[in-house]
Amino acid sequence: MTLILICLLIATVMPILAKAPLAVAQNKQQGGYDNRHPRAQQNALVGFGARAKAAHENCFEALIMFTPGVLTVIALQLVGPIAQYLCIAFILARIAYLFCYWFDVHLVRSICWGIGFCCSIGLIVLALF
Structure with a gap:
């Protein structure tokens, strides 16, 4: 179970770690990182910055899909x-x-x-059978 919990921990901190390239992109903009209006600044990003924002946001979406499967597998032992x-x-x-998103390798x-x-989905299916 330890390995599964470690994976859950990694998936949980991944959105925060994925914020680093986004913050770098924001900091490179004229005026630097706008801590008063970071979301507005993020929405104005293009290229790498826009991809970093999308990758960061997608980490939360993936976490929402992964967590129920992990918890179901743990609950059912x-x-x-x-x-x-x-x-x-x-x-x-x-x-x-993440790396594919940052470096624009869209098909991979x-x-x-x-x-x-x-x-x-496989984790949930595993719990069903």
């Missing part, structure tokens, strides 16, 4: 190898997804998103 592999694959896919990014999504 199905923390075997399949659940662990699904959790590890989710984390690896999400890390690859979509594949990584699909893998992460399937892992999240």
